[in-house]
Amino acid sequence: MTRVKICGLMTDQDVKACVQAGVHMVGFVVDYPTSVPWNLTVEEARKLIQNVPPFVSTCVVTGGSVDKILGVVEKTRPNVVQLHYKEKLSEVSEIADQLQKDGIKTIKALRIDKDGNCDFEIKDPTQAVEALSNTGISALLVDTYTESMPGGTGVLVNLSTFQMIQKQSSLPVIMAGGLKPTNIKGLIGEVHPYAVDVLTGVEEKPGQKNVDKIFQFVSSCRDA
Structure with a gap:
């Protein structure tokens, strides 16, 4: 079964x-640098993460400077950190190296705009993938990028671009952007992504998940 991540959780009820x-x-989106509906404080995230059972992995989605990100991780102690902002290649390497010492894995999001360019210092996706593959991260996440929303756009990623990144990458590639219970089986x-990451596609409204949609999404992934 393709691995499933559900992001933007804000309550114990939705985690359960x-x-x-x-x-x-x-x-969990934590201390994100720009305003998004799912942003948690470090304290809120820590409490939620502490209640997650041991056989379910936890991921903090954040961004910013190296020191800021390492500070967030130190206080929340997730299994994985997802860098989802404008981190430079050197910063990704430093963060991945530091977190690896504590047994914490790093995912870097490659956000692709409508023209097929990365919101990253290396604009070409294949060149970005090649460079990021040597930073010590554990996986790449391919998401859509719009000026209005850095993540949770609800816009489906270009499939040919996704497949190009898959072909280029020596790392697992996660699909995000525009996923929902009705399209995930076909996608x-x-x-054949290594994993899928859904946020708005299983929501009732921003910050509140729909339990039925969560179960339908996971069931569709199993059926695929």
Whole structure:
């Protein structure tokens, strides 16, 4: 089964629903540099993470300077950190190296705009993938990028770009952007991502998940 991450969790109730549905990883947006509906404080995230059972992985999604990110991680202690902002290649390397010493893995999001360019210092996706593969990160996440929203856009990633990144990458590639219970089975069948990451596609409204959609999404992933 393709691994499933559900992101943007804000309540114990939604975390429990994800666990019951069989989600592999739960994600928490913490101290994000710009205003997004799912932002938690370090204290809020720590309390939620402490209640996640041991066989479900936890992921903090954040961004900013190296010191700031390492500070967030020190206080929340997730299994994985997802860098989802404008971190430079050198910063990604430093963060991955520091976190690896504590047994924490790093995912770097490659956010692709409508023209097929990365919101990253290396604009070409294939060149960005090649460079990031040598930083010590554990996986790449491919997401869509719009000026209005850095993540949780609800816009489906370009599949040919995703497949190009898959082909180029020596690391596992995670699909995000525009995923929902009604399209995920077909997408998995077409591009076979290592994992899928859903946020708005299983929401009732920003910050509040829909339990039925969570179960439907996981069930569709299993069926695929």
